[in-house]
Amino acid sequence: MNGNQDHPEQLLEINGVELCAQTFGDPAAPALLLIGGAEASMDWWDDEFCERLAAGGRHVIRYDTRDTGRSTTFPPGAPPYGSDALLDDAVGLLDALGIEQAAHIVGVSMGGGIAQHLAVHHPGRVASLTLIATSPGGPGNPDRPDLPPMSAELAKRFAEGGEEAPDWSDREAVIAYYTDGERTFAGTIPVDEARLRRVVGRAWDRSPSLASAQNHWQLTGGEPVRARLGEIAVPTLVLHGTADPLLPYGHGEALAREIPQARLVPLKGMGHQMPPPELWDVAIAEILSVSGGECP
Known part of the structure; x- marks a missing residue:
């Protein structure tokens, strides 16, 4: 990760919690909000990735969702909020930053689910939509037989209980835990372990309770929006591995x-x-294209 001297972090009071956000590019440019996946602080949106989007004429915003990074965290295993709170936080963040016009929304995995809800429930806040590594329904749900199940290897790993959680106070153990997880979910592009260690290490350094990010897997609430996806009326890009x-x-x-x-x-x-760096040229060009920007 690059240094952040030119991009100071902001702590904003939103919906009764503090959210930590960081921006790149001209504040007068059209806003582009990046929403991360489960457990993921904003560190997973690489500095260079954000800077390249900003160079395409976008005011790029990344943030720590609650229970990650420098945003408000709650005790592990006891999140006093539901999944709807993450949607409300995204809207509240735009309000707190004074973004009145519709923003371009980019969401990955769980963040892609939040982005879908945002486009359905708050259509006036969305100028374009980019959905990365996400789904209209989710993995392995027998009620959605039209969607393919997870790989047999991954299903077997889940059935066996996966990997034991690390000692969250041990920086090296946590880095090893997330590195192993990245290998589990990676495709055929080799995992850059050195880069991954930097990302996880930075997330650990910025998080007073990295274990609290596990709360995302316990969230309930929020009505499915699959039946309403046809209502989305903005340009939409689906990037999928x-x-x-x-x-x-x-x-x-x-x-x-x-x-x-x-x-x-x-x-x-x-x-x-x-998206790993090997795919940034494609991903960044496509995100800028759907949001009306120019590839630098």
């Missing part, structure tokens, strides 16, 4: 079918993860 073991490519195809103005772009070899 061709080697995603959790949400196979058919999930991206389903989103592209069910959202009227959606365009599906395959990310070759990517698994269930943030």
Whole structure:
């Protein structure tokens, strides 16, 4: 990760919690909000990735969702909020930053689910939508037989209980834990372990309770919006890895079918993860294109 001297972090009071946010680019440019996945602080949106989007004429915003990074955290295992709170936080963040016009929304994995809800429930706040490594329904749900199940290897790992949680006070143990998890969800593009260690280490350094991020897996509430995806009336980009073991490519195809103005772009070899640097040229160009920006 690059230094952040030119991009100071802000702590903002939103919905009874503090959210930590950081911006890149000209504040007068159209806003582009990045929403991370479960457990993910804003550190997972790489500095260079954000800077390249900003160079395309966008005011880029990344933030720590509650229970990650420098945002308010709650005791592990006892989140006093539901999934709707994460949607309200995204809207509240735009309000707190004084963004009155519709913003371009980019969400990955769980963040892609939040982005879908944002487009359905707050259509006036969304200028374009980019959905990365996400789904209209989720993995392995027998009520959604049209969506492909997770890979057999991943299902077996989950059935066996996965990897034991680390000692969250041990920086090296946490880095090893997340590195192993990234390998589990990666596709055919080799994992850059040195880069991953930097990202996780930075997240650990910025988080008073990294264990609290596990609260995201316990959230309930929020009505499914799949039946309402046809209401989305903004340009939509679906970026999906061709080697995603959790949400196979058919999930991206389903989103592209069910959202009227959606365009599906395959990310070759990517698994269930943030786009790795090998795919940034494609991902950044496509995000800028759907949001009306120019690729620098």
